[in-house]
Amino acid sequence: xxxxxxxxxxxxxxxxxxxxxxxxxxxxxxxxxxxxxxxxxxxxxxxxxxxxxxxxxxxxxxxxxxxxxxxxxxxxxxxxxxxxxxxxxxxxxxxxxxxxxxxxxxxxxxxxxxxxxxxxxxxxxxxxxxxxxxxxxxxxxxxxxxxxxxxxxxxxxxxxxxxxxxxxxxxxxxxxxxxxxxxxxxxxxxxxxxxxxxxxxxxxxxxxxxxxxxxxxxxxxxxxxxxxxxxxxxxxxxxxxxxxxxxxxxxxxxxxxxxxxxxxxxxxx
Numbered sequence: 180x181x182x183x184x185x186x187x188x189x190x191x192x193x194x195x196x197x198x199x200x201x202x203x204x205x206x207x208x209x210x211x212x213x214x215x216x217x218x219x220x221x222x223x224x225x226x227x228x229x230x231x232x233x234x235x236x237x238x239x240x241x242x243x244x245x246x247x248x249x250x251x252x253x254x255x256x257x258x259x260x261x262x263x264x265x266x267x268x269x270x271x272x273x274x275x276x277x278x279x280x281x282x283x284x285x286x287x288x289x290x291x292x293x294x295x296x297x298x299x300x301x302x303x304x305x306x307x308x309x310x311x312x313x314x315x316x317x318x319x320x321x322x323x324x325x326x327x328x329x330x331x332x333x334x335x336x337x338x339x340x341x342x343x344x345x346x347x348x349x350x351x352x353x354x355x356x357x358x359x360x361x362x363x364x365x366x367x368x369x370x371x372x373x374x375x376x377x378x379x380x381x382x383x384x385x386x387x388x389x390x391x392x393x394x395x396x397x398x399x400x401x402x403x404x405x406x407x408x409x410x411x412x413x414x415x416x417x418x419x420x421x422x423x424x425x426x427x428x429x430x431x432x433x434x435x436x437x438x439x440x441x442x443x444x445x446x447x448x
Contacts, residue, residue, distance in 0.1 A: 187331065188211055189378075193244055194244070194245045194246075194252060195242040195243060195244050195245060196242070196245055196255060196256050196259060196396075197254070197284045198277045201220060201221040201393060202217035202220055202221075202393060203217055203218070203219045203220060203221060206218040206219055207416040208284060213323070237275065243255075243259070243397055243400050245400065246404065247404070247412050249416060250414070250416065251403065251404070252372070253414045253416050254403050254410040254413070254414050255308070255399075255400045256405045256439045256440075257289070257291060257410070257413065257414045257437040258291055258295065258400075258402070258403055258408060258410070259391065259396060259399060259400065260400060260437070260439075261287050261288070261289065261291035261292065261437055262291040262292045262294070262295040262301065262399075263391030263396070263399065264364045264388045264391060264393060265292040265295055265296065265339070265341070265364060265388070265399075266293075266295060266391060266399050267388040267391050267392055267395065268339055268362040268364055268386070268388035269288070269301070270294070270364070270392070270395060271386050271388060272337055272360035272362050272386055272388075273359065273360060274299075274301055274333075274337050274360070275301075276299065276300030276301060277300065277301070277302065277333055277335075278301055278302065278333055278335045278337055278359075279301075279302050279303075279304060279331045279332050279333045279334075279335065279336045279337070280296050280301050280302065280303045280304065280336075280337045280338075280339055280378070281304050281307065281325070281331075281336060281338045281351065281354055281358065282296070282303050282304065282305045282339050282341065283304060283306050283336070283338070283339070283340045283342075283347050283350060284340050284341030284342035284343070284347055284364075285341060285342050285350050286305065286311075286341055286434055287341075287437070288413070288429065288434050288436050288437045289313060289410075289412070289413030289414070289436055289437050290305075290311050290313065290315055290319075290413075291408075291410075291437065292320045292339075292341060292364075293305055293311075293315060293316075294315070294316060294319075294408050294409050294410065294413070295337075295399075295402070296319075297315075297316045297318040297319050297408075297409070298316075298402060298407040298408035298409065298430075299402075299407075300332055302318060302332040303318070303319050304319075304320045304322060304326065304331060304332070305319060305321050305322070306322055306323070306324070306325055306350065306351070307321060307322070307323060308323065313412055313413065313435055313436075314412075316409045319435075320332065322402060325350070325351070325354055326352065329358055333347070335359060336354075336357060336358045336359060337358055337359055337360045337361075337362070338351055338354060338355060338358040338361040338362070339362050339364065340361075340362070340363050340364065341364050342364075343363040343364070360386060361386070362386045362387065362388050363386070363387050363388070364387075364388050412436065413436055413437060414436055414437050414439055415434075415436040415437065415438045415439065416439060417438050417439065417440055418440070419440070422438060422440045425438035426438055
């Protein structure tokens with residue numbers, strides 16, 4: 180699944196998490212430092228052998244070491260998987276603490292993208308269709324209608340669409356011209372969305388954030404270790420026997436918490 184992460188152990192027993200997007204490190208874009216334009220990325224469980232088995236063969240430079248108990252490791256893995264593209268959006272959009280972020284789309288189990296934005300000192304305003312499944316941090320404003328600019332927490336505004344589609348575009352179009360940046364998260368190609376040239380006629384620049392840059396993964400993991408992100412009640416720990424049905428339920432839109440495989444292999448090799 181997009182954005183998935185895998186927990187495992189190296190031969191020396193160190194516990195690591197592998198992000199769901201791993202540049203090959205050898206193609207021309209990678210050699211030029213443009214890892215997000217990699218021509219042959221590795222994706223655990225897809226074309227990186229061992230994605231859900233005892234061994235995971237990935238470039239060692241992109242493994243993120245973890246510390247703490249299984250619960251803390253699971254929180255880090257969940258944040259990388261569910262909020263990695265959001266963190267990428269923060270990095271490419273020039274968001275700064277205190278800025279308002281208008282968030283559209285489904286934030287998923289635990290609403291981890293919203294929790295991440297709040298933990299970074301931003302002021303997220305989630306324009307949603309339904310109540311959040313879990314209590315959110317107090318810094319997250321939840322509303323069913325787009326507030327007028329004067330009612331937003333701060334005058335400097337950004338727009339973030341977590342699940343872009345033609346329908347969601349129509350919802351946030353009125354706000355696009357008043358935002359510093361507009362970022363689409365996920366695999367939807369901008370070419371499938373109509374009238375972007377008209378909607379973005381103002382100063383806002385359309386950006387995309389599909390995967391977390393591996394070099395940002397360590398920073399994101401550090402936020403959990405420093406208790407910057409409120410992860411209360413957002414993660415479910417699973418072993419090999421229970422992770423498959425939990426992931427299937429997640430793919431169908433079920434569940435309020437993010438399922439994570441938290442039993443790392445300790446076999447000697």
